[in-house]
Amino acid sequence: MDLWIGTSWKMNKTLDQARDWTRDVLAALAPGGTLADLPEHIHPFVIPSFTATALVHGLLGEDSRMALGVQNAHWEDAGAWTGEVSVPQAKDAGARIVEIGHSERREHFGETVETTALKVRAALRHGLTPLLCVGEPDAVKAAGESAAYIVEQAEGALAGLDEAELSRVLIAYEPIWAIGESGRPARMEELVEPFAALATRYPNQLRGLLYGGSVNLDNARDILSVPHVSGLFVGRTAWNSAGYIELLRLAAGAQEDSAASID
Ligand code: PGA
Numbered sequence: 591m592d593l594w595i596g597t598s599w600k601m602n603k604t605l606d607q608a609r610d611w612t613r614d615v616l617a618a619l620a621p622g623g624t625l626a627d628l629p630e631h632i633h634p635f636v637i638p639s640f641t642a643t644a645l646v647h648g649l650l651g652e653d654s655r656m657a658l659g660v661q662n663a664h665w666e667d668a669g670a671w672t673g674e675v676s677v678p679q680a681k682d683a684g685a686r687i688v689e690i691g692h693s694e695r696r697e698h699f700g701e702t703v704e705t706t707a708l709k710v711r712a713a714l715r716h717g718l719t720p721l722l723c724v725g726e727p728d729a730v731k732a733a734g735e736s737a738a739y740i741v742e743q744a745e746g747a748l749a750g751l752d753e754a755e756l757s758r759v760l761i762a763y764e765p766i767w768a769i770g771e772s773g774r775p776a777r778m779e780e781l782v783e784p785f786a787a788l789a790t791r792y793p794n795q796l797r798g799l800l801y802g803g804s805v806n807l808d809n810a811r812d813i814l815s816v817p818h819v820s821g822l823f824v825g826r827t828a829w830n831s832a833g834y835i836e837l838l839r840l841a842a843g844a845q846e847d848s849a850a851s852i853d
Contacts, residue, residue: 593814594760594798594821595841596635596721597828598661598689599642608642612649614831618838619655625838628655632841633821637661637689637721640675647684659687659721662695665708677716688713691747692723693766703746710747714755719797721823722747724788725764736765737787744788756795761788762823768803770825775804781816789818810837814844 603611615634618625628634637659638646647658660683664674677688690713691706706722713720724743726736744761751759763784768776781801788799801813802823810827813819822841828834 591820592631592633592798593841593844594633594635594800595824595838596633596637596657596659596687596800596821597824597834598637598659598692599639599829600661600694600825601639602829603639603642605642605645608638608646609649611829611831611834612636612646615656615834616649618831618835625835625842627842628838629842632838633657634838635659635687637687643680643683643685650684657686657719658684659689659719660685661689661692663688663690663709663712665705665712667712677712677718681716681718685718687719687721687760689721689723691743693725693764693769697766703743706743706747707749710751710759714751714758719758719760721760721762721800723762723764723802723823725766725769725803728767731765731767737783740784741787741791744791748792753795756792757797759796760798760800760821761792761796762800762802762821763788764802764823766803770804773804775806775809776801776813778812778816781813781819785816785818805837807833807836807840810840811844814841 617623635657650656660680663677663680664671667676667678690709691701695701710720724740726739730739798820799818800821800823801819805822805824806827
């Protein structure tokens with residue numbers, strides 16, 4: 591099974607810090623590095639701030655093993671949209687992934703189901719991979735409605751896509767109560783129903799279903815063993831290169847574990 595292991599840096603890192611992180615990870619992936627034998631089914635990706643996109647792309651090079659993304663993009667290709675960046679601009683800077691609908695953007699920047707739908711279409715139109723984030727607040731979880739809530743977010747953003755388009759979409763389930771400094775790591779049993787609900791709604795139709803929210807070196811492997819989880823989307827733990835490299839190593843090991851248990 592393909593595993594997507596990526597990080598968004600959110601609003602962090604100077605150009606020097608971006609360069610250091612990228613060089614460290616590239617060195618690990620290079621022949622002789624600790625990740626030189628990273629299995630083919632592991633897909634690493636990094637989503638820097640816009641200011642570092644072109645720099646990181648330059649370091650990674652064309653056709654890099656590591657895919658590059660942006661944290662947001664506008665749905666129009668160009669025009670009078672002060673402060674925004676378009677999908678063609680992101681693509682020009684080397685991006686292959688467009689993150690869409692992170693809860694921080696929904697909460698602070700007016701992202702709606704309608705705008706996520708427009709942005710998913712814009713990414714697909716230009717051949718980029720949409721990484722759609724869905725996730726419920728605490729109150730919805732307390733009401734026992736997590737699965738219905740995130741399926742509705744996904745259905746809104748993906749409405750009207752055909753099979754070929756759906757097969758290019760990544761979804762990251764990121765419960766708001768688990769994200770960031772004030773979040774708490776999820777217990778594995780809390781992830782079972784949300785992932786089952788997404789997998790049932792889109793049976794083998796999507797490119798992958800990732801988990802994000804307080805992923806760390808202690809819980810990463812367990813999360814990857816939850817049914818239907820095919821990746822990790824990580825903030826704080828991956829902001830230092832050693833943490834990210836270790837997550838990739840754990841992901842490679844997780845697959846070996848499940849192969850061993852099948853034997
Ligand atoms: P975190 O962030 O890993 O720092 O909790 C996750 C996210 O917002 O994607």
